[in-house]
Amino acid sequence: MMADLFDTLTSGPGEAVALAPGAWLRPGFAGGEVPSLLAAVLAVAEAAPFRHLVTPGGATMSVAMTNCGSLGWISDRRGYRYEQVDPLTSRRWPAMPERFLQLARRAADASGFPGFAPDACLINRYGPGSKLSLHQDRDELDLDAPIVSVSLGLPAVFMFGGQARGACASRHRLQSGDVVVWGGVSRLAFHGIAPLAAGAHGLTGEFRYNLTFRKVMSEPGAGAGAQR
Numbered sequence: 509m510m511a512d513l514f515d516t517l518t519s520g521p522g523e524a525v526a527l528a529p530g531a532w533l534r535p536g537f538a539g540g541e542v543p544s545l546l547a548a549v550l551a552v553a554e555a556a557p558f559r560h561l562v563t564p565g566g567a568t569m570s571v572a573m574t575n576c577g578s579l580g581w582i583s584d585r586r587g588y589r590y591e592q593v594d595p596l597t598s599r600r601w602p603a604m605p606e607r608f609l610q611l612a613r614r615a616a617d618a619s620g621f622p623g624f625a626p627d628a629c630l631i632n633r634y635g636p637g638s639k640l641s642l643h644q645d646r647d648e649l650d651l652d653a654p655i656v657s658v659s660l661g662l663p664a665v666f667m668f669g670g671q672a673r674g675a676c677a678s679r680h681r682l683q684s685g686d687v688v689v690w691g692g693v694s695r696l697a698f699h700g701i702a703p704l705a706a707g708a709h710g711l712t713g714e715f716r717y718n719l720t721f722r723k724v725m726s727e728p729g730a731g732a733g734a735q736r
């Protein structure tokens with residue numbers, strides 16, 4: 509736990525921290541936009557409510573999720589996948605707000621992945637004790653594009669490991685407004701979130717929200733029938 513704080517502090521505020529080749533933590537990259545990003549999250553959640561998905565193994569996830577964009581990530585007893593329609597509402601996922609697209613693109617550009625055009629944004633909501641075990645984001649067809657992750661609200665400990673689940677993961681404290689980008693040789697790196705410590709944030713109360721931007725379809729325009 510201390511090592512992650514040390515890494516961030518020694519790099520100075522606002523300077524990017526290299527987590528691995530192709531993987532960057534950008535402290536405060538979205539700092540000034542946090543209130544407007546949170547307002548957009550709540551608007552998405554009005555149309556597509558947060559819900560606790562069930563894993564293929566039958567466990568209920570502690571993190572509540574929703575999506576925006578032409579595709580949304582879901583899990584149920586049949587597996588993990590992207591869907592154009594929200595199974596909860598039977599409607600398409602809400603469109604990705606323009607400010608989300610712009611931020612994701614700016615963060616990717618700054619990290620050496622120009623022209624990022626995400627077609628999916630998974631929105632996670634962590635309450636006290638919610639966690640995300642080490643996993644890979646590998647349900648996307650386009651593995652050339654990076655993942656861009658934006659932290660909002662309460663701080664969390666981000667675990668960033670290697671290409672194998674067993675590899676030792678480094679730990680990094682993520683604050684509201686921090687952005688992490690991973691792609692290239694780190695695109696399939698294992699990562700996760702340690703159980704969220706209880707707290708009270710001025711804008712999000714007991715919650716941490718996280719946006720992860722993904723490019724699912726390889727073709728421009730989000731491919732096969734997907735539309736905004």
Ligand code: SIN
Binds near residue numbers: 657
């Ligand atoms: C994720 O791995 O999808 C989310 C990571 C995070 O919440 O920071």
Ligand code: FE2
Binds near residue numbers: 643644645699720
């Ligand atoms: Fe992930």
